[in-house]
Amino acid sequence: MSELVVTGLVxxxxxxxxLRGLDLTVPQGALVAVLGPSGCGKTTLLxxxxxxxxxxxxxxxIGGRTVAGPGIHxxxxxxxxxxxxxxxALFPHLSVAGNxxxxxPRGAQRRARVxxxxxxxxxxxxxxxxxxxxxxxxxxxxxVARALAPxxxxxxLDEPFSALDTGLRATIREDVRTxxxxxxxxxxxxxxxxxxxxxxxxxxxxxxxGRVVQSAIxxxxxxxxxxxxxxxxxxxxxxxxxxxxxxxxxxxxxRLPVRxxxxxxxVVIRPEQIVIGAxxxxxxxxxxxxxxxxxxAMVRLTVEDARGAPTEVLARFQGGxxxxxxxxxxxTVAGEVAFFPAAS
Amino acid sequence: xxxxxxxxxxxxxxxPPATLKTPKLKEARPPLVLVIPAxxxxxxxxxxxxxxxxxxxxxxxxxxxxxxxxxxxLRLVARSLAxxxxxxxxxxxxxxxLACLVTRVRLPGQRVWSVLLALPLAVPSYVAAFAWxxxxxxxxxxxxxxxxxxxxCYPYVYLPVVAALxxxxxxxxxxxRALGRGPVRTFAAITLRHCQPAALAGGLLVALYVLSDFGAxxxxxxxxxxRVIYTSYRSSFDRTPAAILSCVLVxxxxxxxxxxxxxxxRASYARLGGGSARRKTRVAPGWWAVPALAYCAAVxxxxxxxPFGSLAYWxxxxxxxxxxxxxxxxxxVSTLTVSALGALLTTVLAIPVGVLAARYRGRxxxxxxxxxxxxxxxxxxxxxxxxxxxxxxxxxxxxxxxxVLVLAYAVLFLPAAVGAVRASVAQSPPVLxxxxxxxxxxxxxxxxxxxxxxxxxxxAAGAALTVLTCMKELPATLLLRPTGMETLxxxxxxxxxxxxxxxxxxxxxxxxxxxALPTALLGRRTRRMGS
Numbered sequence: 021m022s023e024l025v026v027t028g029l030v031x032x033x034x035x036x037x038x039l040r041g042l043d044l045t046v047p048q049g050a051l052v053a054v055l056g057p058s059g060c061g062k063t064t065l066l067x068x069x070x071x072x073x074x075x076x077x078x079x080x081x082i083g084g085r086t087v088a089g090p091g092i093h094x095x096x097x098x099x100x101x102x103x104x105x106x107x108x109a110l111f112p113h114l115s116v117a118g119n120x121x122x123x124x125p126r127g128a129q130r131r132a133r134v135x136x137x138x139x140x141x142x143x144x145x146x147x148x149x150x151x152x153x154x155x156x157x158x159x160x161x162x163x164v165a166r167a168l169a170p171x172x173x174x175x176x177l178d179e180p181f182s183a184l185d186t187g188l189r190a191t192i193r194e195d196v197r198t199x200x201x202x203x204x205x206x207x208x209x210x211x212x213x214x215x216x217x218x219x220x221x222x223x224x225x226x227x228x229x230g231r232v233v234q235s236a237i238x239x240x241x242x243x244x245x246x247x248x249x250x251x252x253x254x255x256x257x258x259x260x261x262x263x264x265x266x267x268x269x270x271x272x273x274x275r276l277p278v279r280x281x282x283x284x285x286x287v288v289i290r291p292e293q294i295v296i297g298a299x300x301x302x303x304x305x306x307x308x309x310x311x312x313x314x315x316x317a318m319v320r321l322t323v324e325d326a327r328g329a330p331t332e333v334l335a336r337f338q339g340g341x342x343x344x345x346x347x348x349x350x351x352t353v354a355g356e357v358a359f360f361p362a363a364s
Numbered sequence: 365x366x367x368x369x370x371x372x373x374x375x376x377x378x379x380p381p382a383t384l385k386t387p388k389l390k391e392a393r394p395p396l397v398l399v400i401p402a403x404x405x406x407x408x409x410x411x412x413x414x415x416x417x418x419x420x421x422x423x424x425x426x427x428x429x430x431x432x433x434x435x436x437x438l439r440l441v442a443r444s445l446a447x448x449x450x451x452x453x454x455x456x457x458x459x460x461x462l463a464c465l466v467t468r469v470r471l472p473g474q475r476v477w478s479v480l481l482a483l484p485l486a487v488p489s490y491v492a493a494f495a496w497x498x499x500x501x502x503x504x505x506x507x508x509x510x511x512x513x514x515x516x517c518y519p520y521v522y523l524p525v526v527a528a529l530x531x532x533x534x535x536x537x538x539x540x541r542a543l544g545r546g547p548v549r550t551f552a553a554i555t556l557r558h559c560q561p562a563a564l565a566g567g568l569l570v571a572l573y574v575l576s577d578f579g580a581x582x583x584x585x586x587x588x589x590x591r592v593i594y595t596s597y598r599s600s601f602d603r604t605p606a607a608i609l610s611c612v613l614v615x616x617x618x619x620x621x622x623x624x625x626x627x628x629x630r631a632s633y634a635r636l637g638g639g640s641a642r643r644k645t646r647v648a649p650g651w652w653a654v655p656a657l658a659y660c661a662a663v664x665x666x667x668x669x670x671p672f673g674s675l676a677y678w679x680x681x682x683x684x685x686x687x688x689x690x691x692x693x694x695x696x697v698s699t700l701t702v703s704a705l706g707a708l709l710t711t712v713l714a715i716p717v718g719v720l721a722a723r724y725r726g727r728x729x730x731x732x733x734x735x736x737x738x739x740x741x742x743x744x745x746x747x748x749x750x751x752x753x754x755x756x757x758x759x760x761x762x763x764x765x766x767x768v769l770v771l772a773y774a775v776l777f778l779p780a781a782v783g784a785v786r787a788s789v790a791q792s793p794p795v796l797x798x799x800x801x802x803x804x805x806x807x808x809x810x811x812x813x814x815x816x817x818x819x820x821x822x823x824a825a826g827a828a829l830t831v832l833t834c835m836k837e838l839p840a841t842l843l844l845r846p847t848g849m850e851t852l853x854x855x856x857x858x859x860x861x862x863x864x865x866x867x868x869x870x871x872x873x874x875x876x877x878x879x880a881l882p883t884a885l886l887g888r889r890t891r892r893m894g895s
Contacts (some may be wrong), residue, residue, distance in 0.1 A: 097802065
């Protein structure tokens with residue numbers, strides 16, 4: 021398994037630019053999630069790396085070998101890249117074993133390798149089934165086994181779980197992650213699902229308008245986003261106008277600790293940082309509504325900002341469905357918040 | 365080809381993929397393993413067209429102008445267009461009215477009617493002509509040809525209009541009623557409007573069929589292009605006039621194909637998305653059921669009753685005179701042999717073109733696909749003539765041998781075969797082929813292990829249809845069949861020409877059975893899809 025380095029990738033479809041100089045580095049053995057909204061160019065990136073599409077400019081290097089670049093375009097069959105597309109896309113005319121063994125040379129070792137891969141994805145003994153006899157989750161597992169079987173240098177997963185229902189998704193994500201780690205695969209997973217990216221990946225690369233805006237470990241992307249756009253994309257956020265000075269930002273929720281920054285700007289607070297209390301010693305707020313999710317509830321409240329204008333904030337409430345509408349509460353903020361100076 | 369060009373740019377004018385997420389068509393340059401055989405297929409398809417042109421202009425421009433400006437040529441154009449126009453209008457009237465009756469009126473036995481009224485499609489025009497001639501020996505000329513061709517061709521309008529009427533969303537009609545339009549105005553403004561593209565496309569198919577039809581007009585002795593080309597070829601050593609007339613006929617059909625493709629392009633915009641599962645309402649006709657039923661019965665009687673009745677009569681009479689079963693068997697075997705060979709060559713040539721068309725865009729694939737459609741605009745008699753010229757001059761040992769006939773079938777039926785391959789390849793998502801590539805298969809290996817196995821059933825069905833189409837083919841078989849070989853179609857032709865209707869009847873019956881097979885299969889498939 022090897023390192024993937026993508027440099028200055030540019031690609032347009034007709035007059036529509038899709039990638040505008042995209043850079044991405046995936047360390048050997050790491051699982052990187054490329055996270056972005058639909059149409060940001062993440063699938064195009066994946067297709068160029070796989071060799072299905074030719075870039076207008078830029079280069080792709082896998083383990084030091086340039087597979088795409090000026091004057092070079094290695095056909096897909098010579099790149100040693102495993103691909104797991106959306107909804108699995110198993111070959112419908114081949115059995116499970118036929119699918120997993122598709123990329124393996126003929127010979128005695130083929131059977132052994134197929135059995136080994138099926139065991140890895142938890143489908144030992146399913147080799148004779150046909151794809152239509154499997155559930156969606158099982159099909160996706162076979163697709164992963166098929167991609168890993170030829171020991172590829174790199175595995176690309178294109179929104180592989182988006183077609184599965186929510187309950188199944190969490191289990192299969194975990195299983196696929198384990199399978200990738202056992203195979204010590206370098207892998208790129210493309211997704212628009214923030215939870216998927218944050219929970220599965222070693223590194224998250226946030227893509228916007230054909231560029232990587234931030235590439236960091238999941239915790240950093242969540243708690244120290246590069247800008248307000250990244251902050252609001254990777255999770256629920258309360259965005260408030262603020263003035264920062266001496267490591268603190270003054271905003272409608274009081275004086276909050278920030279890591280860096282001076283002057284006018286905005287703070288981004290995660291709803292789980294906002295604690296609802298009945299006692300004094302916080303910012304007074306009024307409950308305007310709440311949505312109950314079971315494991316927690318999202319409570320909508322209004323506070324008054326410095327000029328006395330009402331401002332809406334969101335708070336995550338654990339244990340129960342939250343305070344009743346129209347009750348008065350007080351809010352405190354736990355931990356450091358992210359501050360972004362206003363663009364000058 | 366394994367290496368791709370360094371910087372492949374989209375050809376100007378080709379639209380960006382509809383969704384960037386899963387582009388339907390590859391941008392990469394198509395591999396040579398497809399391009400080279402597709403180019404061969406395109407060349408085969410264009411060969412007759414080019415050669416007829418070459419042959420027509422051989423005697424110089426003077427001869428061309430001379431033949432073109434003959435009063436007889438101009439009369440011929442007028443007569444061909446008059447016949448095509450008359451039959452098209454008649455088919456539009458018959459097809460649309462019958463389709464409305466069958467889909468929108470509560471008639472006794474409506475299921476039976478809807479099947480019966482589609483069946484004339486299974487009667488080859490020259491078989492129908494034979495049937496009418498054998499009942500009314502003096503039958504023929506413009507009226508006779510127009511009647512026979514209309515009765516054979518109206519299903520080309522009837523079937524698509526029925527399909528379009530079935531697709532009309534009842535909600536659309538309900539909205540129109542709620543907005544204050546009465547049932548009749550709603551029917552005219554919404555329902556008929558909706559099936560107009562289908563009717564027009566069907567009408568243009570009819571016009572094309574009439575222009576290229578040889579069997580019916582030849583038997584009914586009405587001089588239009590195809591018949592005159594044939595007699596001019598048969599009766600004179602100078603074959604240049606036949607070639608020039610062929611060019612004019614090709615020009616006319618090209619005009620119609622062009623018109624048809626324009627209409628088809630627009631028609632697809634008018635089509636609805638997912639159909640509604642709701643049942644369409646039918647009008648209870650009251651006493652109007654009597655004339656409605658009489659109308660359906662009259663059309664079915666003329667289009668089916670006359671051919672089948674006369675066939676039955678002659679078979680019964682012929683049986684007493686003794687049917688030459690040995691001769692019938694020989695003809696059936698040779699028909700099957702040349703048709704199977706024709707379908708084989710057609711399918712082999714169609715596969716690369718169809719795969720290219722389904723999977724790659726850009727100028728080259730489009731050009732090759734369009735070239736392979738040349739047969740669509742080439743009447744059988746023209747292809748036959750071109751191959752006669754070619755083989756006599758450049759491959760005399762092959763003249764009137766099986767390979768030339770098989771080649772003619774390939775040219776004529778390549779468009780339908782390419783369509784079948786294209787449709788069945790397009791059914792499986794391109795991502796499967798990309799996966800095969802990333803799992804280490806070359807373009808040729810991907811074609812062999814993924815594309816063709818997946819498209820196999822569709823391609824095989826297309827090939828089976830081609831066999832049946834070859835069996836019915838008359839003009840090319842007549843001109844190119846190997847010396848001494850008779851097929852079902854040529855036997856029918858020669859016996860009818862000398863008035864031996866009883867002897868012709870078994871061949872006609874055999875042909876009708878063969879021709880009915882695909883219609884029956886098509887019907888079964890439609891019913892399965894409907895349920």
